[in-house]
Amino acid sequence: MTPGSHSTNDGFDNVADHDHEDIKKLARLMDNQFTIPGTGIGIGLDAVIGLVPVAGDLAGGAISLYLIGKAVKHGAPGALVVRMAMNAGIDLAAGSVPLVGDLFDVAWQANRMNVNLLDAHFRKQAAESGATR
Secondary structure, eight states: OOTTOOBOTTSOBHHHHHHHHHHHHHHHHHHTSEEETTTTEEEOHHHHHTTSTTHHHHHHHHHHHHHHHHHHHTTOOHHHHHHHHHHHHHHHHHHTSTTHHHHHHHHOOHHHHHHHHHHHHHHHHHHHHHHTO
């Protein structure tokens, strides 16, 4: 740990906290930032930009890859990265099917799932390192 930094219970150190918050905000924006009135169903920009054939789906996939890259930068293990990439790949493949894929994008919120996987990994890592001290 660097001078002036602090440890948190979620497994992220002060240096990574900013990236962690950015990842969470971007995943929320992409997957469930807005609620369809009267339904409680959350949608994000991924579903909206996915309405644009090919380019929209590729843009959503690029953002998912950016989030996965941040996970790699902060030490996510290979198995976790593969699982995150599979979530994003399923989202890209299924989401690219006209109309049906757009509905799939609303239900399959890969970025949110990936942030949850990453959070669980770092919480587990923090708990294990606390137990060995």
